[in-house]
Amino acid sequence: MSRTDPILELRDLEVHFDTFDGRARVINDVDITVDEGETVAIVGESGCGKSVTAETIMGMLPQPPGEIVDGELYYKGEELLGDQTAHERVKSESMGMIFQDPMTSLSPVFTVGEMMRDVLTYQGKTNVGWLEIVRNVLGRRDADEAEMRDRSVELLDQLQIPDPEGVLDRYPIELSGGMRQRVLIAMAMLGEPEFLIADEPTTALDVTVQDQILDLLTEQIERENLSMLYITHNLGVARRIADRIYVMYAGEIAEVGTRDEILDEPLHPYSRGLVDSVPKLTEFDRDGIEGLLPDYTDPPSGCRFHPRCPAAMSGTCDVERPPRYELSSGQEVACHLYEDGLSRAEAAEIAAEEIEFDSGAAFEDRPTSEPAQDRSSVKGESAGTTASIDAQTPRSAEDTDE
Numbered sequence: 001m002s003r004t005d006p007i008l009e010l011r012d013l014e015v016h017f018d019t020f021d022g023r024a025r026v027i028n029d030v031d032i033t034v035d036e037g038e039t040v041a042i043v044g045e046s047g048c049g050k051s052v053t054a055e056t057i058m059g060m061l062p063q064p065p066g067e068i069v070d071g072e073l074y075y076k077g078e079e080l081l082g083d084q085t086a087h088e089r090v091k092s093e094s095m096g097m098i099f100q101d102p103m104t105s106l107s108p109v110f111t112v113g114e115m116m117r118d119v120l121t122y123q124g125k126t127n128v129g130w131l132e133i134v135r136n137v138l139g140r141r142d143a144d145e146a147e148m149r150d151r152s153v154e155l156l157d158q159l160q161i162p163d164p165e166g167v168l169d170r171y172p173i174e175l176s177g178g179m180r181q182r183v184l185i186a187m188a189m190l191g192e193p194e195f196l197i198a199d200e201p202t203t204a205l206d207v208t209v210q211d212q213i214l215d216l217l218t219e220q221i222e223r224e225n226l227s228m229l230y231i232t233h234n235l236g237v238a239r240r241i242a243d244r245i246y247v248m249y250a251g252e253i254a255e256v257g258t259r260d261e262i263l264d265e266p267l268h269p270y271s272r273g274l275v276d277s278v279p280k281l282t283e284f285d286r287d288g289i290e291g292l293l294p295d296y297t298d299p300p301s302g303c304r305f306h307p308r309c310p311a312a313m314s315g316t317c318d319v320e321r322p323p324r325y326e327l328s329s330g331q332e333v334a335c336h337l338y339e340d341g342l343s344r345a346e347a348a349e350i351a352a353e354e355i356e357f358d359s360g361a362a363f364e365d366r367p368t369s370e371p372a373q374d375r376s377s378v379k380g381e382s383a384g385t386t387a388s389i390d391a392q393t394p395r396s397a398e399d400t401d402e
């Protein structure tokens with residue numbers, strides 16, 4: 001892996017929430033690095049802490065109930081978590097944020113909190129015109145209208161929005177979902193950012209429109225040589241867009257590697273289960289991961305994944321938190337099966353020998369190094385308990401970009 005200087009470095013992040021059930025220790029010691037010109041994806045199932053990580057980077061974590069207990073965030077070497085003024089400045093000067101379109105994400109799978117946060121993108125209104133939004137986004141209520149129009153038209157045009165002049169005078173509600181998402185990307189680009197952060201911007205769109213949006217986004221990234229952190233639960237999207245991938249599980253980083261390393265042969269048992277649960281992305285024919293994310297108010301001891309792990313070793317994985325072992329290739333994996341300095345080939349051999357998903361067998365019943373042979377149960381049979389990660393978007397073709 002040839003790497004340039006990091007533009008963004010998140011170190012040792014720990015985020016807790018005060019909830020009715022007690023203190024939820026959600027983000028536990030998360031490190032993320034994005035190099036100049038690089039697109040990094042964070043993948044993981046719903047609830048694993050992707051958005052909390054993004055909110056922290058954007059200085060948008062609601063505090064309370066959230067609390068950043070530990071961690072540093074460096075943007076080009078400047079620390080931001082301890083300096084709100086610097087964070088605000090860097091955000092407005094250098095960062096662009098792409099959210100989900102609040103109007104297409106009004107769906108029961110989103111929490112009220114998430115919807116409210118997204119709606120803020122429109123300053124709480126759905127009936128404001130484009131120029132109004134631009135003024136707010138730029139924080140320049142007095143910005144010269146002609147100048148904003150020119151820049152906006154140019155961007156809308158780059159994003160292949162038909163009749164960009166006309167769109168400027170339309171309300172978001174008059175545009176299709178795909179068009180609104182393009183407008184949201186244009187909004188993020190308006191401040192001429194060098195770093196983009198996107199939290200599942202295409203999730204609510206159907207696959208064809210999602211593809212178009214990803215193409216347009218990639219074009220913008222290449223044109224402006226941007227760095228990007230892209231958050232998604234969709235491995236197909238990560239394959240399209242990412243140079244490197246961080247796999248997150250229960251508020252921790254399970255594995256980091258290049259896109260091909262992670263998607264072609266992941267090493268962490270969780271990543272393997274995740275990738276294998278997407279039929280189109282793999283030749284393996286394994287089952288999904290049984291069980292649910294842990295309760296963050298009482299997370300498992302040792303490795304947070306051990307209760308769901310088919311390769312968990314009693315006396316080790318339930319006791320000791322695995323460090324992130326670094327292979328000779330640079331790939332990092334937080335799992336006791338491995339050790340520092342292994343080659344990819346050695347690690348792949350260990351993974352093939354030790355990790356096999358099947359149904360039902362609980363951690364307690366499992367011998368240490370003899371994976372069970374029963375593979376009768378397939379993903380989906382135990383509805384609701386199998387980690388589900390989409391290769392496709394959940395919406396149907398009926399919702400296409402009209």
Ligand SMILES: Nc1ncnc2c1ncn2[C@@H]1O[C@H](COP(=O)(O)OP(=O)(O)OP(=O)(O)O)[C@@H](O)[C@H]1O
Nearest residue numbers: 017026045046047048049050051052053062065233
């Ligand atoms: N404002 C909040 N108050 C309390 N708990 C929160 C808050 N925001 C997030 N959490 C908790 O933090 C955990 C991680 O949530 P997060 O939204 O980061 O998950 P995610 O990986 O982005 O999931 P998804 O794919 O569904 O968007 C969840 O258990 C969630 O309930």
Ligand code: NI
Nearest residue numbers: 050051052199
């Ligand atoms: Ni999220």
